[in-house]
Amino acid sequence: MHLPLFLIFFPLALAGLLAVVGGSATARSALAKIGSGVVAAGALALYWTTLHRDAQFFALNESGLSPAILGVEILVTIVMLTIALRGRQVLITLLVLAQAALMGMVEFGGHAHPRVAAPLFVDSFSVIMALIIGVVGGLIVWHAVGYMPHYHHHESAVADRQRSFFASIFLFLGAMFALVFANHLGWLFLAWEVTTLCSYLLIGYSRTPEAVRNAFLALRLNLIGGVAFAGAILYLVRTGGSLALNEIIASGQGAVLIPVALICFAGLTKAAQMPFSSWLLGAMVAPSPVSALLHSSTMVKAGVYVFVRFAPILQNTTVGFIFALVGATTFLFASCIAISQSNAKRVLAYSTIANLGLIVTCASVGNAQAVWAAILLIIFHAVAKALLFLAVGSAEHSIGSRDIEDMEGLISRRPKTALAILIGIAGMFLAPFGMLVSKWAAIEALMKSNPLLPVAVAFGSSATLFFWSKWMGKILSTVKGPPPSHGPVSMQEKNAMFFLSALTVGLCAIWPYISSASVKPFLIAHYGTFVEFNRATILIMSIMLALIAALPLSLLYKGDDKLRITTPYLGGANVLERDLFTPSIGLTKPVAIRNYYLTEFFGERRLSRVGYGASLALLVVLTVVVST
């Protein structure tokens, strides 16, 4: 009881404190460091104290608290309205007003306001989410402490507003904890809106015209989802349904399918699924820790969180199948588009969108095995993606570019950063991510639904193989001597990258444990069954994982005297070993190697259009299905 409350209110209090005293750099960095350590430790403590225990529901005096909740709700609405009016954003203003009107009808519409005896709860899935928010989020904050001074050194035109930056981040973490511990749908919705607000504040951090535009885009698209969420609450209140998450899930499919569909629609916007994916691409204008936070441990994970929660309701329904198709479409198209991108952050963004699509697909199919895959995807993705964003951010500072073409030979220029990126990429598409989940568990689970879904996964995962491999290749290929890279990497950045790399590798070893200790209780509680894995399968996977981890050790073997190192063939006489060559016409030419981007197949504009069209059509079908 105390720990969840602590995890919610400690970051909020810290945010308040930072807003007051965060102007001083020393105070700010000390507070942020302490804060990141405390949220990580708190999440771990929650894990230990809840291990092997059933879900716990916390009875609070709801009627005593509801005026306070209402007050915060009104405050958030006023802040959003102010933002919209000051930015002259007509659509956002209308969306905020629509949402306020819906919530006003809930509060003052004369309906009997359903009581929720236990507004907060903790079960093994919320603990997993709390670990992701606390540990991964905490590491990202730790990284940001070292990163932000560098950021302002490089971007001298950007006003230093680190005080509000760190305050927003802790507000964000507090809201995310509230979101995963809320059993009261109204409270969950409030946390949902606060995360929307925080993402607006963080994306627009640099205040450049592009950042402001993209921040409003994120606000607009997420508010569309917010209106749907408010609609779901109004529907439940009007039909006399319960607002308690556990009662909604227990009430069976027929009764609550419409509000669940509305909430999952909101989940689509937050999880950046097509056609709402553009805000997450725009979000990369923000400093790297913000991208890492939005992509891995917060924001988008809130979107898929509601899908996993409502998976038992979505299972075997037409509504669930349509959501699964939206996810599969997003996975396929986003994976293909990523091939055509050379901006590292855009590749990462498309890969996030794709993986969230896969999670949405699995959760919407909703059988026990698919939900197992969805939860493991959430865990692996959070760790590996956080690592990738942080490492790319650090690489950007040392090589002055975020273009993958400029990362050529990073392995010899910045070996540690390069290794972090390689581990992150391997985590995303090889082990444990690719083999364990996206190719194996997901396909096996989706086969039990409709073959269209695994077919989309088969094509999409082949595309992911292409773009990740060529990126790895670029980092490994050393053509020229190392060009100068500048600026040291701060201690905090190194710590965060080291721990996330270790976590990514560690997950390969401990996933069977996570599966049985944390995912199994959740599945048993909701499905009564758990898919036990074939022991031979686990064995062969463990062997492969161990080999992948052990193979780099063969690089240490230097005693090979008989190996003669020579220069690569360049089609002429090599000059300076491998930088230049003289072809037959006699001029000396530099060596240049570029990757394939296959834009005529996987061009962003064309495929986005098709993807948006397809997902929009699916949403129209969804509307028809829900309203009949």
Added chain:
Amino acid sequence: MNLTHRILAGFLFIALAPILAGLLAGLDRIVSARMQGRIGPPLLQPFYDLFKLFQKERIAVNRSGHFFLLGYLLFTIIAGVEFFTGGDLLITIFALALASVFFVLGAFAAGSPYSHIGAERELIQIMASEPMLLMVAMGFYVATGSFQIGAIYAQPTPLIATLPGMFLGLIYILTIKLRKSPFDLSTSHHAHQEIVKGITTEFAGPYLAIIELAHWYETVLLLGLLYLFFAPWPLLAIAALIVVYFLEILADNTNARLYWQWVLRASWTFTAIVGAGNLIILHYINRGGTP
């Protein structure tokens, strides 16, 4: 299969697959030579070549090359062992893809423009063939209810009857996997259409031998996958394998290399039609049968 049988099958694969594939390669070269109006080398020539390569001086452009090639060989063998011990088909396919990724990374790491082009083209080949391989596994699953090769092998009726599209699709991408024209984009047995030596440009001597060996293991694995379609009738299965392999040689000798654009587009289209088509039809037939 009990554990002893499985272990035995694994060792038999490791020991016999190179012999089988080497002989097949020798036969391939003789048949190809006859098609081109030559007599061709002795049957055992591929073995002589391999031994000679292993004896050559070790030359490389960097020290990390052997690491990637070791990964290529190891994971190809793991894929084969998983397959021939009756393991999980999805894991087999995954291990095979992992092996190819190691090969590609080795070529990228060489830092030579020619091996780089080869590596990119190899990636295109992997991307072109991977969906069909996964779909074959899905087809087996819909037809038999399992991804376990043991269970698929033990089916009483040949799966070719319900999965003809999968069989066609697999033959199609086999051309890519066996590095036969017109789909030999990344490296070719035919010197006249090669960009230097493609993905293998910077590998020589023992390193080239490792690549050849891994390719042999892969060939046997892919033929084993074809065999599964006819498993209850071994004679028909062997006849089918011979016909298919002959057709591959024929295609190899009568076609020139295609543009990668064409290969990718054609493979994905063909996979979507015969693979996904077969899968969806079978799914609805099965559902109609058992309400």
